[in-house]
Amino acid sequence: SQTIHQWPATLVQPVGSPLSLECTVEGTSNPNLYWYRQAAGRGLQLLFYSVGIGQISSEVPQNLSASRPQDRQFILSSKKLLLSDSGFYLCAWGQGEQYFGPGTRLTVT
Amino acid sequence: SQQGEEDPQALSIQEGENATMNCSYKTSINNLQWYRQNSGRGLVHLILIRSNEREKHSGRLRVTLDTSKKSSSLLITASRAADTASYFCATVTGTYKYIFGTGTRLKVLA
Numbered sequence: 278s279q280t281i282h283q284w285p286a287t288l289v290q291p292v293g294s295p296l297s298l299e300c301t302v303e304g305t306s307n308p309n310l311y312w313y314r315q316a317a318g319r320g321l322q323l324l325f326y327s328v329g330i331g332q333i334s335s336e337v338p339q340n341l342s343a344s345r346p347q348d349r350q351f352i353l354s355s356k357k358l359l360l361s362d363s364g365f366y367l368c369a370w371g372q373g374e375q376y377f378g379p380g381t382r383l384t385v386t
Numbered sequence: 387s388q389q390g391e392e393d394p395q396a397l398s399i400q401e402g403e404n405a406t407m408n409c410s411y412k413t414s415i416n417n418l419q420w421y422r423q424n425s426g427r428g429l430v431h432l433i434l435i436r437s438n439e440r441e442k443h444s445g446r447l448r449v450t451l452d453t454s455k456k457s458s459s460l461l462i463t464a465s466r467a468a469d470t471a472s473y474f475c476a477t478v479t480g481t482y483k484y485i486f487g488t489g490t491r492l493k494v495l496a
Contacts, residue, residue, distance in 0.1 A: 309482055320474060321429075321486035328482060367428055374419065375476070375484060377428030 279304035283368050283378035290385055296341075296355040298381050300368030303349065308370040310351040312343055315365040315380075327351060358385045392475060392490040400495050405462040407490040409475030410455075418451055419476045420460050423489070429474065432460075467496045 280303045290296060302308050309328050313321040323336045325343035333343050340359060344352045351368060363385045368378040393408045409418070417436045421429040435442045435451045435458065442449045448461040462469055472489045479485070 311484070313486070320488040323484065323486075326482050334482070365426075369429075372481075374431040374434060375421075375429070376431065379428050380426075382426070 279370075279376065281368060281370055281376055281378040283366075283381055285381060286379065287382045288384070290358050290383065292360055292385055293357050296353070296358050296362070296383070298353040298366055298368075298383075300351040300353075300378055301349055302351075302370050305349070305370065307348060309372050310345065311369040311371075311375065312351065312353050313367045313369065315367060317364070321367065324353070360385050392473070392487045394490060395488070396491045396493070398493045398495065399465055401465060401467055403465055405465050405469070405492055405494070407460050407473055407492070409458045409460070409487055411458075411475075411477045411485075411487075412456065413477075413479060415453075415477045415479055416481075417478045418449075418458050419478065419484075420447075420449060420458075421474045421476060421486075423472045423474065425471075432473075462492075465492075465494045467494050470494045 282301050311326045312324040314324055315321050325333055325335055327333050327345045330345050340355055342354050366381045369375045391410050399405050415437055417434055419434045420432045422432055423429045433444045433447055433449050435449050446463045451458045470493050472491050474486050474489045476484045476486045
């Protein structure tokens with residue numbers, strides 16, 4: 278069966294520091310992969326999606342970037358975090374239905 | 387911008403009652419999906435309805451879709467305390483693009 282992992286589960290980072298969040302999927306090949314951000318008490322904002330290695334589409338221009346170095350690995354990065362980057366980051370995969378990871382709660386202080 | 391907007395934003399009902407939440411969207415879609423999120427967790431897929439379908443059932447869930455009004459509703463029958471969660475609709479346009487609404491927070495009182 279398919280499994281999706283995210284780490285870390287929680288993260289507290291100072292403003293201006295770098296960020297790297299990792300997502301990996303098991304049990305499937307060539308999945309469509311997605312990064313979402315959810316502000317407190319709000320809906321999900323699509324940040325990036327990828328249909329294959331090295332193929333990244335950005336939905337929202339901001340100081341975040343994404344990379345897909347391997348088929349089942351999706352990384353969300355930032356060189357310098359802003360206070361507004363705080364939120365709950367969710368990775369998902371799917372073609373049709375989406376399957377979500379457990380999320381990373383990021384607090385930028 | 388958000389494609390889906392859920393209504394109401396919050397709903398509180400007694401166990402055993404039915405819960406209805408609505409979703410409106412703005413553009414043509416391939417399908418519409420409903421998801422559930424327990425506090426602090428990832429989302430879980432509940433049901434998918436295609437643009438050429440009008441109604442779909444899954445257990446205690448009933449989803450309707452009215453493409454002429456660009457709206458959908460999710461009905462949970464005989465609600466239980468364990469149904470307490472946030473519920474989101476997601477519209478799918480094209481093959482890869484999922485747009486989630488702002489969600490309805492459902493609280494079922496025992």
